[in-house]
Amino acid sequence: MRTRGFPPPDTDPAGAGALLSVDGLVKQFPGVRALDGVTLSVRPGEVHCLLGQNGAGKSTLIKVLSGAHTPDAGMIRWRGRPVAFPTPLAALRAGLATIYQELDLVDGLTVAENVFLGHERSRFGFSLRTKGNAEAAALLRRLGHPDIAPGRPLGTLPAAGRQIVSMARALSYDARLIVMDEPSAVLDAGEVDTLFRVVRQLTADGVAVVYISHRLDEIRQIGDRVTVLKDGRTVAAGLPARTTTTAELVRLMTGRTVEYAFGERAGPARRRELLRVNGLGRAGEFADVSFTVHSGEIVGLAGLVGSGRTEIVETVYGARRPTTGTVTVDGRRLRPGSVRAAVRAGLGLCPEERKSQGLFGEDPVYRNVSVASLARYATAGFVAPARELAAAARALTDLDVRPGDPRRPVRTLSGGNQQKVVLARWLVRGCRLLVLDEPTRGVDVGARTELYRLIRRLAADGVGVLLVSSEIPEVLGLADRVLVVADGRVVHEAPAADLTEADVLDLVLAERDTSGWQRANQGHSAVVPHDRSEEPT
């Protein structure tokens, strides 16, 4: 049943003084009313946070605003005038830029070429490349990043650097409003600070920012006002970001009170060693990594993006070939660099770049869940569809995937719900050792607790879990034992209960301080997800 929600407070009724105001916006997809009368009003120079659970309509709203989707009803006013941008380029030219998570940049071009993508011919042509470089450098300086060389190939930049280039691109069109869709999702703590500095610089210049994030603590740090969407409706408009409590925001988003609950840790009784990693290393990536995971145990790898966490777990899983060391499961050495051997031994990996790693867009949701375990639903070589559907539907309900119909094509789900589908796949597969790389990235606050409960339940059933997460409280809350990874090495190992968030930060930042922003990121661009895969269109 649709919740009609709370009447939005009347903070800016006629959008007086607004740069952008939206009223009664409706967008209908087959079977889903993604926007059902949305109101939004953004003032010049403010950071306006847009919140909502997975599937609430945030992406659809920004796509309608930027001309990527046509609304079915409602009014958009831009700088006081009614508008209907026919394309994203038209919106950009009018000063409304949107920076999606899947950044619209080209790896093979230089930084400057990316900055002026779309208008390079009219402004610079090929003979005027030097002028283009100089103007790009000026924009990068304005964003506080003279360290990014305009002639550098874009593909060599880490995620944080690419975002800066996207913002420089927006500024090259004289953007008055920049919409940022979960910009912090791929950044570590230090890079988020850099992002916030840039955002403050922009707003000081009078540029407004619409900021989408599932990390509620960020709202208070960077936001001025907050609008909350629920089921395609505005349930609160223009709340003060600094004084609205997290509990209140969560209640508005979910319609209930959610507390982060990690569940009870299972006792250490009857645990036996499942995985032993000994002296594992890969030239240029990480070295001398040794640890064990026991049945029923959750071992967390904490560290910054680029620290080597993902490379370590991918090497354990056989997706990368180690240059030194061994991986042993149940006392038997795994063939190095063989995913097949790892899977046969009972390992499963839910990768960081979930969307690009294996969603079949046109296939129904349930098939995307069951695809890794089809053999289980087969009799004499034929899959029993009812059993397949029932098993998938259970996992989807557990993770609160919405819309709940498992027969919908997976491409029509929101980004966060697509992530839950890939997680569900690994949960139903029934591995003995599950490797989860950033399991809650892009997952909303309500579903996180469900996911934590599921992970704990798996551990209680005897599954060993190797967890990678940038969110330190998540690692400390979920894991039994924590390995802190910095610059390709395990710098500390301790029971989670003996560590605080400050301890872990101190350990990773100590390493980072000696290396600096640029060195810390250089050569690690392959680690940083840069996902251009399909999203709901």
Ligand SMILES: Nc1ncnc2c1ncn2[C@@H]1O[C@H](COP(=O)(O)OP(=O)(O)OP(=O)(O)O)[C@@H](O)[C@H]1O
């Ligand atoms: N192309 C499409 N066809 C059908 N339904 C769609 C399409 N795109 C989005 N939807 C539906 O519209 C609703 C809103 O989705 P939207 O992507 O806007 O959510 P969101 O708030 O951005 O979620 P998330 O936090 O997961 O990114 C969802 O129910 C989604 O399944």
